Amino acid sequence: MFEINETHDPNLRSWIDSANAPDTDFPIQNLPFCHFVYETNKEGYAWSAVWSVGVAIGNQILNLFGCAEDGLFDKFEKLGEVEIFLENLIYYQSEAADTLFKFRRQLIDLLREGVSQELQQKVSRHLYPITNCTFDLPFEIGDYTDFYCSIFHATNVGSMFRPDNPLLPNYKYIPIGYHGRASSIVVSGTDVKRPKGQNRADQNAPPVFIPCKNLDYEMEVGFFVGKGNNLGESIPLAEAEDHIFGLCLVNDWSARDIQSWEYQPLGPFLAKNFATTVSPFVVTMEALAPFRAPAFERPDGDPAPLDYLSGEENQKRGGLDINLEVYIQTEKMRAENIAPHLLSRSNMKDLYWTIGQMLAHHASNGCNLQTGDLMATGTVSGREKHERGCLLELTWRGTEPIELPSGEQRRFLEDGDEVIMKAFCEREGFRRIGFGECRGRILPAE
Numbered sequence: 001m002f003e004i005n006e007t008h009d010p011n012l013r014s015w016i017d018s019a020n021a022p023d024t025d026f027p028i029q030n031l032p033f034c035h036f037v038y039e040t041n042k043e044g045y046a047w048s049a050v051w052s053v054g055v056a057i058g059n060q061i062l063n064l065f066g067c068a069e070d071g072l073f074d075k076f077e078k079l080g081e082v083e084i085f086l087e088n089l090i091y092y093q094s095e096a097a098d099t100l101f102k103f104r105r106q107l108i109d110l111l112r113e114g115v116s117q118e119l120q121q122k123v124s125r126h127l128y129p130i131t132n133c134t135f136d137l138p139f140e141i142g143d144y145t146d147f148y149c150s151i152f153h154a155t156n157v158g159s160m161f162r163p164d165n166p167l168l169p170n171y172k173y174i175p176i177g178y179h180g181r182a183s184s185i186v187v188s189g190t191d192v193k194r195p196k197g198q199n200r201a202d203q204n205a206p207p208v209f210i211p212c213k214n215l216d217y218e219m220e221v222g223f224f225v226g227k228g229n230n231l232g233e234s235i236p237l238a239e240a241e242d243h244i245f246g247l248c249l250v251n252d253w254s255a256r257d258i259q260s261w262e263y264q265p266l267g268p269f270l271a272k273n274f275a276t277t278v279s280p281f282v283v284t285m286e287a288l289a290p291f292r293a294p295a296f297e298r299p300d301g302d303p304a305p306l307d308y309l310s311g312e313e314n315q316k317r318g319g320l321d322i323n324l325e326v327y328i329q330t331e332k333m334r335a336e337n338i339a340p341h342l343l344s345r346s347n348m349k350d351l352y353w354t355i356g357q358m359l360a361h362h363a364s365n366g367c368n369l370q371t372g373d374l375m376a377t378g379t380v381s382g383r384e385k386h387e388r389g390c391l392l393e394l395t396w397r398g399t400e401p402i403e404l405p406s407g408e409q410r411r412f413l414e415d416g417d418e419v420i421m422k423a424f425c426e427r428e429g430f431r432r433i434g435f436g437e438c439r440g441r442i443l444p445a446e
């Protein structure tokens, strides 16, 4: 696990002014990675595009391939090393943890206040305004696994479907999860078409095949596997985080009516795999070092985790203090210029299992994790009502609709609704860092 070090110094500032704004998601202490595209001369014949690995800084994206070509990463021995490193970073990030550690310092040396005018000019050539960039998925995602790690979410949902027996007996022993689908993961900003599927709302009649009626979002945090493991080998909990490259936001779109009919006995399937949205920026584990938290404090009477899921370091600071927010903006709100409406606020430190435990459990049977695999925490809900991370919980299965500032009501998502997720970390004595946005708008069914 990364320690707090000189790269987290709150007094560190950038010569890029927007990176010093108190409310920016991307100060020099953050430096999240992304895949971006910048198109020039869209209208003219001389169309060209920059497609590269980037780092977000203030309201700009720094083109890392461009910097490498210009020899700006001069502490690497050869230019080729940087190019390979950057490609590896995104595609095959196998042994790069140590290199990543050095690379973060090089980036800071390019971007910190006080560097020469000459260097600033050189670096400036590789900066692009975020608002003029489009983004690709941060990694080529081979496999996707979704967990179910909020005990508050699991208890709420369980009590709707099984009032006598909300939490199943395995919950406090196993980080519950299911294998999701990687092919339908899309980057923030991609529209999501309402799925069709089997609905059996009328228990006395056969199911009907219709557009989903109870469309929902799930506020989740994702983490990308950096270094993988060989088939047949497990990953000890103490080493789990060495295999995690960084975190992003995940919206696990969910068709609740399809889900309630299909989920037994094998779990979620078509209710989930029509789309999953991720944010474009990957915040590294090192950037998150100041925002570590103890693992969830299990109440008296809860079993201790089994040995392979127990560890002192994990207990002390396996958790993450990340504030999560979900907003909605309907078509009517957009037309009337009404700002997105806050639906919930929750915090990742309330998860029952840590990301280290999720990863260690995933590999505990010898399952080989691979670079670029995405894992998500499951809906992050807290104890309180305003901390419920999906509409199923917020509206209690549609029975308590939400009032919006436009005068509209919502039980579940309507066509034209846009869901916007945000996250940030704050701690006294440290610079606030953020995750950017994870947004998606619902289009009508086919």
Ligand code: MN
Residues within 6 Å of the ligand: 146, 147, 218, 220, 252, 378, 379
């Ligand atoms: Mn989920």
